[in-house]
Amino acid sequence: MGIKFGEKLRNARLQHKMTQAQLGAGKYSTSYISLLETGSRxxxxxxxxxxSARLGMDREVMESWNTPVSPDEAEFVLLEHRARQSYTAREYTDAEASAAEAAVVALRLKNASAWxxxxxxxxxxxRDQGRFEEYRAAAEEVLAHPLTEESLALKVRAETLVANAYLGLGRLHLAVDHALTAVELGGDLPPHSLIQISALFALVASLAESGQLEEAWRTCQTLSAxxxxxxxxxxxxxAYWAIGNVAFKRQDIEAGLENHQLAAQRLLPASDIELWARFNKASxxxxxxxxxxxxxxLECLERAELALSVIGGTLNDKLELQLxxxxxxxxxxxxxxxxxxxRPVEANRxxxxxxxxxxxxxLSARCLMGLGRGTEALxxxxxxxxxxxxxxxxxxxxxxxxxxTEIRAANR
Structure with a gap:
């Protein structure tokens, strides 16, 4: 696909003083128009x-936007294709490098949507390489870009991206803040929008990890609906995976098992073995x-270990499974x-x-307590x-x- 299309569509829409909702009204959702403008569709x-009819222009003119015409545009198309193909094949190192190169070319072309x-x-x-600090920096750069402010859908996606970055870094209060912003903004998107659902995922995870379990459970009800x-x-x-996680954290074992069973029925190894591995590890x-x-x-743990042996995985994946x-x-x-x-987990903490x-x-402290080594446990x-x-x-x-406190009391 030529990279001019999304940028030119956005410019034409703005010239006609139309919102994305107005351009798509009755036929295309706001989020779909956003995906066209960013080149994702x-x-x-x-x-x-x-x-073209809605914008009052010749169809042939709009068709011409879809054809690369310069060497830089052709280079971008090749890099974009390689980045997406590599990402689909889970070759994340190459996907990241190709996407970074493509972004540089997009800057030369002054194409904000492509960048x-x-x-x-x-x-x-x-993120998928576990390089969370670099992930956070890239996510913040996306959020700060002027184009993000021009589209509600892009703003929600960017806030969600940043929330997940802070979640991965364990900076939970910032993860909650950005996820809340994403969900609040996403309330203006169409019902059942996948963009809003992604924001709800981020909020549930951030609230649960930070110990705000009742708020997380209320958000789970919204996600379930x-x-x-x-x-x-x-x-x-x-969604059922995330809801089950919160139920387990609340010690609602029945709801946790029920929702993870619903998740297991939908997350199958034949569809996505990497996702299946992550789910079994988390479960x-x-x-x-x-x-x-x-x-x-134990079956969940063994399935995760087996899948990881097949697909490989990041160092984080292996350490978490050992934990x-x-x-x-x-x-x-x-x-x-x-x-x-x-021991190997501690060596790579x-x-x-x-x-x-x-x-x-x-967990190390609990083990040491069980062995009567209270001083080390402290x-x-x-x-x-x-x-x-x-x-x-x-x-x-x-x-x-x-x-x-329990150890100190026993030592008195």
Whole structure:
């Protein structure tokens, strides 16, 4: 697709003093017009005919926007194609590099829509490599771009992108702030908008990680209603996954198991094995955190380990799975094996987000307590309390304080 189309469509719309909603009224959603303008969707001949008529221009003129005419445009098209193909193939390093190159070419072309689209893709590729600080910087750059302010849909997408970046970094209060902004802005989008659903995902996760469980549960009800009818299978699966996570955190085991079962019915390995792996890893983690040590929990853990052995994964993925395996061993009474399982995780703790570092310290302390090594456990708990407090998770910090108080009382 020629990169001129989205930019020229936006300019033509603005010249006619039309909003995206007005241009698409009765036929195309606001979010779909936004996707056309950012180059995320390719216009068909039917769409070109309809939009050219609404803008009062010759169809042939609009058709000409869809053809690359300069060497820079041709280079951009090749780089964009490579970036998207690499991302689809989960070759995230190449996807990030190609998207970054494409964004540079877009700047030369003075094409804001093309730049925005490629920077967004670059941020997602950085996220999927676990390079969260670079991801945050790229997401903030997208949010600060003038084009973002011109479109409600782009603004919601950018705020969601930044929220997820701060969530990955464990800076939970900032994640909540940006996710709240995204959801509030997204309230003006069409009902059941996938852009708004993505914002709700970010808000649920941010609230839950920061310990604001009742607010997270209320947001879950909104998310559940948004995917109740007509949502794509995978989107609905992700929603039930998120809702189940919050239920487990609230110790509502029945609701947690029910929603994760609904998610498992929709997130299938044949459709997306990487997503299936992440879901099983998260489900095992949530079940164990809630004290559910049934055979189904071990099955989730083993499925995640198997999938990761097939697809590879980031260092973070491997460390998180080792942490989950250690929690399983601890809950089943094999404390020494659990502590041994945590050694390689501790050796790579700096690669983990702060909230996971806190969980590592908390679990290490529990294991040490089980072995009667209270003095060492106190040091782990002190570090856990500090990490959780800085990450904006006071409820988890309070658990560290309670355990430390228990140790000191036993030593008196």
């Amino acid at each position: 390719e216009p068909t001949m039917e769409i070109i005919s309809e939009l 925005w689209n490629m920077m967004f893709l670059r941020a997602e590729a950085l 948004a995917v109740a009818e007509g949502a794509p299978r995978q989107t609905a699966g992700n 095992a983690s949530m079940r164990l955190a809630a004290g559910v040590v049934e055979p189904e929990t 989950i395996r250690a929690r399983w061993l601890h809950l089943n009474g094999d404390v020494e094996a659990a502590l041994e399982q945590l 700096d690669a983990l987000p702060p909230n996971f570092q806190g969980e590592l310290d908390l 040091e782990q708990l002190r570090r856990a309390q500090m990490v959780f407090a800085e990450a904006g998770a006071p409820n988890r910090a309070a658990i560290a304080i309670e355990l430390a």
